Amino acid sequence: MSETESVLELRAVTKCFGEGDARIEVLKGLDVHVTRGEFVAIMGPSGSGKSTLLNIIGCLDHPTTGAYFLDGEDVGKLSDNRLSTIRNERIGFVFQSFNLVSQLTVLENVEVPFVYRRPHPSGVRERCRALLDSVGLGHRLKHLPSQLSGGERQRVAIARALANDPVLILADEPTGNLDTETGEDVLRLLEGLHAEGRTIVMITHDADVAARANRCIHIQDGRIGEAA
Amino acid sequence: MRLLSMALRNLRGYALRSFLTTLGVVFGVASVITMLAIGAGAEQALLDEIGRLGIGNIILNTVKPPEATQDKGGGGGGWVHEYGLNYKDLAMIRNTVPGVGRALPVHRRNPRVWHKSRKVDATAYAVKPDHLKLFGYEVVRGRPLTHLDEASLRQVCLVRSGLIQQLKSFQDPLGMDLLINGLWYRIVGVLKDDAFRGYAASALGINSKTKEIYVPYRTEIAKRGTREHRRRQGSFEATDVKLHQIVIEVENPDEVVKVAQMVRRVLTKNHDDEDWKMVVPLEVLRQRRKTQQVFTYAMVAIASISLLVGGIGIANIMLATVTERTREIGIRRALGAKRRHIVAQFLTETTVLSTLGGILGVAVSFGLISLMQNFTGWDAIVKPISIVLALTISMGTGIVFGIFPARRAAMLDPIAALRHE
Structure with missing residues (x-):
């Protein structure tokens, strides 16, 4: 890696699905570069390939061709197990539909990433409690997700994304399921994290939301459009 | 966790x-x-059930042969059927088979038993005093049979407590006299009512429907002999079975099978007919x-x-x-x-x-x-x-x-x- 400041670098990434005649090329050679501390929005209409891009960035999927460097490590060809470890240690996910485990309490949901750590780190409970405090949910630790409002659930999800102290926070339409007001809370939270120096990549199709980021990458039909 | x-x-x-x-x-x-x-x-x-027979014991029973061919002329113008185990068998088992501890004779009779005017269904077993010990009979009242009873030919008996109920007498059963085939026997002891069940009963030749009476072996043989007369189809029929049963106690229980084989050989030589049967509780159990x-x-x-x-x-x-x-x-x-x-x-x-x-x-x-x-x-x-x-x-x-x-x-x-x- 030439630049140590780079958190995320995609080089000529393509992604194809299907075989033979049914083969569809979803990503057609993308170069994306995100440096440490950036707040980047990825925009594009549905079907543009932004979800596929997110899956690759989130280490949930491999690119068909091209290279992906996360925090200086080539993760493009790693095994399923290694990718799991990387997700566990370096990436914090915030999803549109929150994706909390419904049987677990708020506190336990935040602790989930640590369940898969070996050896089991100490002080997890205290750390998670502090994180929930910082998103204003210190009084809801024993609640189940179903007992919370949408905004509260997304704040739990953000606390969870921060739990493993990730190098990259990946937000997939974090405000998509929220009304304007609570969406605004969540955006402010993300901006706060950015202010703390965290790297955030956010996917959205809402131009107003995208405007909150310091850079916007447009994706159109599997290619990068003009940067805003 | x-x-x-x-x-x-x-x-x-x-x-x-x-x-x-x-x-x-x-x-x-x-x-x-x-x-x-x-x-x-x-x-x-x-x-x-079978353990009560003793896994160190061998039981020989007389069985009636299909045809009693060894008819011999007897007294009284009738025929006497003679079959089954006899004194020669007993002596040979005692004296020639190594490893045999005690070998006890048993004579059985289906008697007419009377107490006063009441008739009782029972089977009389003439046994050695050791027989009761060997099979763990428990005397709940009175005393067991003794060697002295035998030696002096006392007319005493032990009964199952169930028999006492049949007598329908409110007297103390001890000291009661029973008329068994014309001989008076005095009850000196009462046995616990834990009759042998199932296979064990049949191996010992005990009919569970009738109650058992135990009398001293020598008394019965000396006073009544071994011949039995029965009226059948208008004529008398006499049978003479010397011994209904021989109970062999093997000294070392590990050698039961070996001893049983030797006993079998002795008996096969002595008997032309299949008028005996051997029961080895250990083998049956296995x-x-x-x-x-x-x-x-x-x-x-x-x-x-x-x-x-x-x-x-x-x-x-x-x-x-x-x-x-x-x-x-x-x-x-x-x-x-x-x-x-x-x-x-x-x-x-x-x-x-x-x-x-x-x-x-x-x-x-x-x-x-x-x-x-x-x-x-x-x-x-x-x-x-x-x-x-x-x-x-x-x-x-x-x-x-x-x-x-x-x-x-x-x-x-x-x-x-x-x-x-």
């Missing part, structure tokens, strides 16, 4: 479903344990036990089928659960769970489920067994090993039938799983 508490929590979340899922295992385990307990109980009953075990294993195998069905039930529900919890699996994968973590999670759940089912099954089996004992009176013994076995099997069921759903869960594509509604 974390896996375990997670599994328990998930199962509690679907308490009713978990309970119903595990029901198959519950009944499977319950029936396996119950079958094992019945088997163990039956084996114990067998041991009690044989019966083997049969019993085969039966038990068959029953357990059948019971295991319900365990299998229970396991399939668990697999089925877990597959449904995996589909239902696809989203959760996706979340966990996104947060860094490896495939093996997912396998471990679901496998723990099924194993905990089936093990709990197993524990519940043990509890149910105890209920079932006590219920069964109340209604049928069968013996049942729950051995600790069968509980351990059943729990191990139920745990194994969880693992075996959990692997498929767990692997299925782990192989889910995390991206698709996350999108799953």
Whole structure:
């Protein structure tokens, strides 16, 4: 890696699905570069390939061709197990539909990433409690997700994304399921994290939301459009 | 530990479903344990029954040959059927077969027994005093037969307590006189009413319908002889059986089979007819036990089928659960769970489920067994090993039938799983 400041670098990434005649090329050679501390929005209409891009960035999927460097490590060809470890240690996910485990309490949901750590780190409970405090949910630790409002659930999800102290926070339409007001809370939270120096990549199709980021990458039909 | 508490929590979340899922295992385990307990109980009953004959003993019985060919002229113009074991046999067994401890003669008679004007159904056994000790007869009142009774030809007897009830007398039975085939015998002792059952009774030639009376061997033989007259079809028929039974006590119980072979050889030489039969309790016990075990294993195998069905039930529900919890699996994968973590999670759940089912099954089996004992009176013994076995099997069921759903869960594509509604 030439630049140590780079958190995320995609080089000529393509992604194809299907075989033979049914083969569809979803990503057609993308170069994306995100440096440490950036707040980047990825925009594009549905079907543009932004979800596929997110899956690759989130280490949930491999690119068909091209290279992906996360925090200086080539993760493009790693095994399923290694990718799991990387997700566990370096990436914090915030999803549109929150994706909390419904049987677990708020506190336990935040602790989930640590369940898969070996050896089991100490002080997890205290750390998670502090994180929930910082998103204003210190009084809801024993609640189940179903007992919370949408905004509260997304704040739990953000606390969870921060739990493993990730190098990259990946937000997939974090405000998509929220009304304007609570969406605004969540955006402010993300901006706060950015202010703390965290790297955030956010996917959205809402131009107003995208405007909150310091850079916007447009994706159109599997290619990068003009940067805003 | 974390896996375990997670599994328990998930199962509690679907308490009713978990309970119903595990029901198959519950009944499977319950029936396996119950079958094992019945088997163990039956084996114990067998041991009690045949064990009372003494595994160090050999019993020889006289049997009536199909045709009594050895007719010899007797007194009174009739024929005397003479067959069965005789004094020569007894002497030869005592003197020529090594390893024989005591060899005790028994003479049996179906007498007419009278007490005052009341007739009693009974069988009289003329036995040596040692005979009662050998088979562990328990005298509840009075005294046992003694060598002195024999030596001085006393006319005394021991009776089963059941016989006293038949006398319908309110007197003290001790000292009562019974007229047995025209000879007066005085009751000196009462035996506990624990007659031999089943095979043991038949091996000793005891008819469980009639009550036993035991008289000193020498008294009976000296005063009554061995010949028996019976009126039949208008003419008298006499039979002369010297000995109805010889009980051999083998000095070293390990040599029973060897001694039995030698005794058999002696008797085969002495007798042309098949007018005797040998019972070796040890061999009978072994044989019966083997049969019993085969039966038990068959029953357990059948019971295991319900365990299998229970396991399939668990697999089925877990597959449904995996589909239902696809989203959760996706979340966990996104947060860094490896495939093996997912396998471990679901496998723990099924194993905990089936093990709990197993524990519940043990509890149910105890209920079932006590219920069964109340209604049928069968013996049942729950051995600790069968509980351990059943729990191990139920745990194994969880693992075996959990692997498929767990692997299925782990192989889910995390991206698709996350999108799953």
